[in-house]
Structure formats: structure tokens, C-alpha cells
Amino acid sequence: MESNTFATSAYIANSPKTAFNFLCRLETLDEWTINCRMLEKVDDNTWIGTCAGYQSNFYYHLQKIENSLFMGIEWYCGFTPDNYFHWYPVLLFPTNYIEPESKEKGVYFHWISFVDPKRRTPMIMEGIRTVHICESRSLKAILERNEGIKEAAQGEYTVDSDTIYIDAPIELALEYLADIRNIENWSHMLRAHGEITHQSGNFLDEYNQTVKITFRTHTLNDYYLIEQDYFYPDYQFLQRCPTLLIPCSRAFNDPSARGFILHRIAFWKVGKTNRHGKLQMEDYGAENMNIKRLLEAKAGNFETFARGMSYIPAVA
Incomplete structure (x- = not known):
């Protein structure tokens, strides 16, 4: 996994709009974070x-993400205004995004944290997972308590993700990954089965089961989302994988930072083992490594792959 990126998720038993409105007010950080006080x-x-984390005051800035798929926000933090070296996108997935026929009431909160390796401290890196999990729990409790709920609500899904750094131009990656005709190159368990277009087509999986795959590309502020839908018609089973492509220059607020972060999100039904599609996060991780290898080679870069999955700043 990419060592500068951390993702935290929670199911919250209230409406996406309620969660969105709450998060859009920076002063609510006082209520649920460990020590961010406006x-x-x-x-x-x-x-x-x-x-x-830095034992100092910060500037906090918020920008909204609004589109037809889901709502969300972006937090920016730094010592001076307009020079924010922490960037935190938050996505709020309605339950019917994960499962179109879902009757579940609630929202799935997915909080992505990018920490610039040039500015981070050891304590930030050692503590960020613990702190963000605890804060997500606090946020969930406050929003559910406001709905009159007296114990932690259990969602039907859990949210997980796999992240990798790719040292290639994001424009090259977007063109390549948005085209479903390239999927056989990077997904080793799928084979074309019939006509394939730029955005959709039928494939056979590793058990020769038919899967219809559809890709849709969206721009979110200054980064990209590729929706990847895998539908098994014989079983009426849909597996969604929203995939983010984020320039490192944005993630780490460094114009000199090359390449981009590939962040793929997965939804797993609680208490149920999948029998079709991806069965575990390692299936996504293997594809991500393949994507990294192929795209870096396309960019003429044959050195970065051996350095691992994480962004490493260039030595000045």
C-alpha cells in the first residue's frame, strides 16, 4: 500500500445530506476531532x-464536492493560507450507490488522508491511523445520536481500498484506464467475450462466468473518478469499484511531484463471502501493481517500479 495515503471509513445511520451539511461547517470539527478547535x-x-499533531495552529479550508453520484468535501490544512500541505478528500456514498436496489438508510463515509513526506513528522505517521479511526467513530456517534440512535448502527457493507503510486503522466493514465478495451492487459482474470467498446463490454471471468463491465469517467475538482461496474447477469450481482486518479502535485501540494496516486475503493457485504467478481482486496492490489508496471513502462520509466508502491520525493 502507498505509505503516504491513509483511508478511514464508517457507516453512519443518517442521510447523506445530513452528513454533508454537518461536515460542510468547519466549526463542527470541534465536536468530533481529538483536538482540532476552530x-x-x-x-x-x-x-x-x-x-x-503539529502542536501549532493551522489554517483549515474546505471545498465541496458535489455531483450526481455522491456528495463530499475536501479539507485543506497548512501553516499559511493557500499553502496547504495536508489534503483530505471525504466521499459520502449513499447506500443505493453501492447497491442500486438497497433499502438501507444511511451513508458510507470514506475519508482519504494524504501526508506530504517532506513535511510529516514521525508522530504524524505513527498516529494517523489510530487518530482517524477514533475520530471517524466519534463523527458516527454524534450524527447517529442526533437521530435518536442509542448504540452504534451496523451497516450492511464495509468499505476498503487499495492505493498505489504510479510514476507516469496522469493524462496518459486517464486515457488508458478509462478505455475498457485495455482491461485484459491489467486484469489477469478477465477475457473479452464479444464486442467491446470504449466504455462497456462482455467478458468471461476466471470461472467462465459472463460479466458485463461498464466504465464511466468524471472530473472531481482537479482530479478524476473512473466508475468501474462489474455486473454478473446470471446472478444479478453488481460489484462497484470507484477509482480515483489524483495528481501527486495535488495530493502533496508540491508542483514538482511527479505522477499520480491510484486509489480504488471496494464495498464488501458484511457476513457474506463473495462467490463472483473480486473476492478480497488482494485482487485489486494485484491489478494495481500491474497497472503501475504497464503505465510506467508506457511513460518510458523503468526505474520507479522497483522502488515500491509509495511516492518518494525527488532529492533536490
């Missing part, structure tokens, strides 16, 4: 506040 309002989307 001290001075700069404008409607910017505050100066405390930050326990």
Missing part, C-alpha cells in the same frame, strides 16, 4: 484552529 473565522470556508 479559533478564528477567516471567511465562510476558512478558519484558524489548533492542530494537536
Whole structure:
């Protein structure tokens, strides 16, 4: 996994709109984070506040993500305004995004954290997972308590992800990964079965079961989402994998940072083992390594793959 990227997820038993409205107010960080306290309002989307991880005050800035698929926000943090070296996208998946016929009420919260390796401290890296899991639990409790719920609600799904760094131009990657005709090159368990177009086609999986695959590409602010849908018509089973392509220059607020972060999100039914499609996160991880190898070779870069899955800043 990419060592500068951390993802935390939670099921929250209230509406996506309620969660979105709550998160859009930076001052609510006072309620659910361990020690982010907003001290001075700069404008409607910017505050100066405390930050326990750096034992110093930070500027906090918020930007909304709004589209027809799901809602979300982006937090930006740094010591000076407009120079934010922490970037946190948050996606709020409605239950019927994961399963179109779902009657479950609630939202799946997915919080991605990018930490610039040039500026991070050992304590930040050692503590971020513990802190963000605890804070996500606190956020869930507050929003569910506001709905009159008296214990932690159990969602029908869990959310997981696999992340890798790819040292290739994001434009090259977007063109390649958005075209379903390339999927046989990087997904070793799928074989074309009939006519394949740029965005959809029928394939056979590793058990010769028919799977119809559909890709759709969207722009989210200054990065990209490729929706990957895998539908098994004989079993009426849909597996969704929203895939983010994020320039390292954005993730780490460094114009000199090359390449991009590939972040693929998976949804797993609680208490049920899949019998079709991806069966575990390692299936996504293997594909991600293949994608990295192929795209870096296409870019004429044959050195970075051996260095591992993580972004490493260039030595000045």
C-alpha cells in the first residue's frame, strides 16, 4: 500500500445530506476531532484552529464536492493560507450507490488522508491511523445520536481500498484506464467475450462466468473518478469499484511531484463471502501493481517500479 495515503471509513445511520451539511461547517470539527478547535473565522470556508499533531495552529479550508453520484468535501490544512500541505478528500456514498436496489438508510463515509513526506513528522505517521479511526467513530456517534440512535448502527457493507503510486503522466493514465478495451492487459482474470467498446463490454471471468463491465469517467475538482461496474447477469450481482486518479502535485501540494496516486475503493457485504467478481482486496492490489508496471513502462520509466508502491520525493 502507498505509505503516504491513509483511508478511514464508517457507516453512519443518517442521510447523506445530513452528513454533508454537518461536515460542510468547519466549526463542527470541534465536536468530533481529538483536538482540532476552530479559533478564528477567516471567511465562510476558512478558519484558524489548533492542530494537536503539529502542536501549532493551522489554517483549515474546505471545498465541496458535489455531483450526481455522491456528495463530499475536501479539507485543506497548512501553516499559511493557500499553502496547504495536508489534503483530505471525504466521499459520502449513499447506500443505493453501492447497491442500486438497497433499502438501507444511511451513508458510507470514506475519508482519504494524504501526508506530504517532506513535511510529516514521525508522530504524524505513527498516529494517523489510530487518530482517524477514533475520530471517524466519534463523527458516527454524534450524527447517529442526533437521530435518536442509542448504540452504534451496523451497516450492511464495509468499505476498503487499495492505493498505489504510479510514476507516469496522469493524462496518459486517464486515457488508458478509462478505455475498457485495455482491461485484459491489467486484469489477469478477465477475457473479452464479444464486442467491446470504449466504455462497456462482455467478458468471461476466471470461472467462465459472463460479466458485463461498464466504465464511466468524471472530473472531481482537479482530479478524476473512473466508475468501474462489474455486473454478473446470471446472478444479478453488481460489484462497484470507484477509482480515483489524483495528481501527486495535488495530493502533496508540491508542483514538482511527479505522477499520480491510484486509489480504488471496494464495498464488501458484511457476513457474506463473495462467490463472483473480486473476492478480497488482494485482487485489486494485484491489478494495481500491474497497472503501475504497464503505465510506467508506457511513460518510458523503468526505474520507479522497483522502488515500491509509495511516492518518494525527488532529492533536490
